[in-house]
Amino acid sequence: MSGSAPVGVGRVMGIETELGITSTQRDAAGQPVTPMVLSGQVVRAYAAGAPAGAALPAAAGWDYADETPLRDARGFEMARALAHRSQLTDVEDPTIATSVLSNGARFYVDHAHPEYSSPEVTSPLAAVRWDRAGEEVALAAVRTLAEEGLEVRLYKNNVDGKGASYGTHENYLVPRSVPFDRLAAALIPFLVARPVIAGAGRVGLGQASERPGFQLSQRADYLEAEIGLETTLRRPIVNTRDEPHATPHLHRRLHVIVGDATMADVTTYLALGSLSAVLRVVETHPHLLDGLALARPVAAAQQVSHDPTLRATVELADGRHLTGLDLLEAHLDAAEQAAVSGHEAWGDPAEEPTGPVLRRWREVLDTLRRDPSEAAGQVEWVAKHQLLQRFSERSGAGWDDPRLAAMDIQWHDLDPDRGLARRLRAAGRLDRLVGDDEIAHAVAHPPEDTRAWFRGEVVRRYGAGGGVRAASWDSVVLVDGRGRLRRVRVEEPTGGRRDTVADLLDRHTDAAGLLSELSSEDV
Amino acid sequence: MSQQQFDRRRDSGAGDGPEPDATPPPTAPAAQHAQRDEALDSLLDEIDGVLETNATEFVHGFVQKGGQ
Structure with missing residues (x-):
């Protein structure tokens, strides 16, 4: 196999996004159509409405053979044997529709949400590109349904504000040789602080928005454990699912479930770029991350998220108190130091993909430290906070006003006219890293x-x-x-x-x- | 590869002389904020037509099943 392994902040990665879905459709009995059926409509519509060759039909099937929990029981022969029909999900039932797209993505129904799982890419910038492609895929499906007279709206967010949360999961390929407990120890404080640069913002505090306010992260209030296998209950900061979808003795697929779905390019870019950098530090210079363990990580995640002034401090295990910005700066310092160490796994630290990620990360931290509101073009929660705050100043609406909650939801609407993030992006108020042409290409090509x-x-x-x-x-x-x-x-x-x-x-x-x-x- | 490419921020305070790209912002913060508010106002005016007219009902109706 020719070619070299990704270095620095490059690595095999991808983003899965469960989309929020609403509709005014009623069934024959006059009841609201269930989100399962609506999600099935969306997946079917994309395959049906896309140009020839853009997707396998939604009834084609997903090969689940590699997803059985009995991984150890499957031998090499089995892996190469004929596929049995029973191992394919034949989808007569629209609520389990699944399609494989010509860009290598999977577009399917995950319980009560349409989900776009991006193809595997090797850099944070490519992750942004194929994530934006997913927005266009979803939007194309909505438009096909509209032509059929079926109204559906899709939202790229993670909460309904009433207690329900649904995920945006990032996947990173990590060498099996890195001990998981070391990974987890390094990731917990980083993931607690990451919403400072990677949050999408949310109106309401508490799982069911019990208290008025604005916070950085969609997901922080739904985290209830430090480490665990679950993704739907007692959600952990670090998820231990070990389903590599890759040569198991070489790789681990790190499954990060705490991130927000983001629509601001730089936010998505830094979310993945910074995490990938931290993973590389763990691989090459783990001692550089020593001393950052938190005293109470789950509580700290909420403290950081609930403070748009970025002044709140969280307690470390050694008794120090640091802000989210301090923590991210410590991680960036470590990444910069490791990047110039000459270690071959970092490659050339000035070049793509590493140099641009580390420089952008530094710029954004400096801006946030000077004045958070100046980072509105880069950091999604800042852009949302600023717009909503200005609305509030003009209208007198407090954080408990339904108009602000409505704007929060509408921020994530994928429709280019109704979606507020899409409007800001079009107006040039959110910095773009990938152009429309590149996105269109990424919809069709892997x-x-x-x-x-x-x-x-x-x-x-x-x-x-x-x-x-x-x-x-x-x-x-x-x-x-x-x-x-x-x-x-x-x-x-x-x-x-x-x-x-x-x-x-x-x-x-x-x-x-x-x-x-x-x-x-x-x- | 040297470390200085990442260290501009910290070096600039170390007395090596002023960095040309570290010049102070051209406008005072107050003027900047006024400018920003103006831009936000025009954006809010622009999106006014697409904002949900019945916010209470819209928020109430946005109910999702939990996912992963």
């Missing part, structure tokens, strides 16, 4: 430097008609020349890249042709 390229390109080139039956993160199920299902596994996330498999795909016009050349070899 990243070139991960296995998402193989997944996306077989969908785009061959599609269901050309024998692509289903996919998962590490497999594609294809129909061979005799009508049998064959699973092609791409276990390494940086396998199946354009530079390694483009010639192979170019030589064939359908899946059967491709399989004839593959025998049972992994790509």
Whole structure:
């Protein structure tokens, strides 16, 4: 396999976003249509309305073979054997619709929300690009439904303000050799402070907005534990789900569940860039992060989030008191120091992707320290806070006024006219890192430097008609020349890249042709 | 690769002479804030037409199932 592993703040990563969904639709009995059915409509509509080759039909299926909890029970032979139909989810039921897109993403119904899981990328900037592509995918689905006379609205947020929260999960590929307890210890104080630069902002304090106010993070009030396996109950700051979707003895997939869905480019960029940098420090210079353990992390997450002045301090295990800004600065200092150490895992610290992330991180921290309101072009919670605060000054509305709560929800509406973040972005008030052309390209095309390229390109080139039956993160199920299902596994996330498999795909016009050349070899 | 690319902020206070890109802001904070308020006002005017007219009902109706 040619090519080199990502260095510095680069690594294999991706973002999954569960979208909020509402509609005025009623069923035949006059009852509101359930969010499960609405979510199914959205996924089906994207596959139906998108240009040819943009997605597998929503009934095509997802290959769950690699997602069984019985990972250890599955042998290598099993992995390469024929796929059994029973392992594919055949989706006659629209409420479990799932589709694999030509950009390598998965667009599907996760319980009561449509979810866009971005393709695997290798840099924070690419993560922003394919995350924005997900907004366009969702929006295209809404428009197709509108043409069918079905009204649906989608919101890229994480709370309904009444107690329900739904996730935006980040995934990072981490070497299995890094001890998990070391990762967790480093991540807890960082994740407590990260909303200072990565929060989307929220009106209301407490899970059900019991108290009026504005806070930095959508998710802070829903964190109830330091470490744990759950994602829906007693949500932990560090999640221990270990489902690598990659060669298990080499990799761990770090699943970060505490982040906000963000619409400001720099916010998304810094959320992933800063975390990836911290992970690299843990890998190369873990001692640089010593001494940052918090006395009471769960309480600290809320203290940081509840203070838009950024002056609140949290207590460290050693008795010191630091602000969220202080904590992030300590992490950035460590990353800068490690980056120039000459360690090969950091690559050239001045170049993409590391230099721009660390410089931008420093700039934003300096701006926030000088005057938080000056960071409105970069930090989403600041932009939201500023707009709502000005509205409040003009109208006399307090933080308990429903007009501010409405604006908070409407901030996240994906509709370019109604969505306030989209309006600010269009008006140039949120700095852009990716242009509309790049986003449009990322809707249709996969990243070139991960296995998402193989997944996306077989969908785009061959599609269901050309024998692509289903996919998962590490497999594609294809129909061979005799009508049998064959699973092609791409276990390494940086396998199946354009530079390694483009010639192979170019030589064939359908899946059967491709399989004839593959025998049972992994790509 | 040197560390100075990341250390401009800290170095600039260390007496090596003024950095050209560390000049003070051209306008006073009060003027800046007034400017910002003006820009925010025009934005608020612009979005006024799309803001939910019945905020109470809209907020009340925004109910989601919990997710992950």
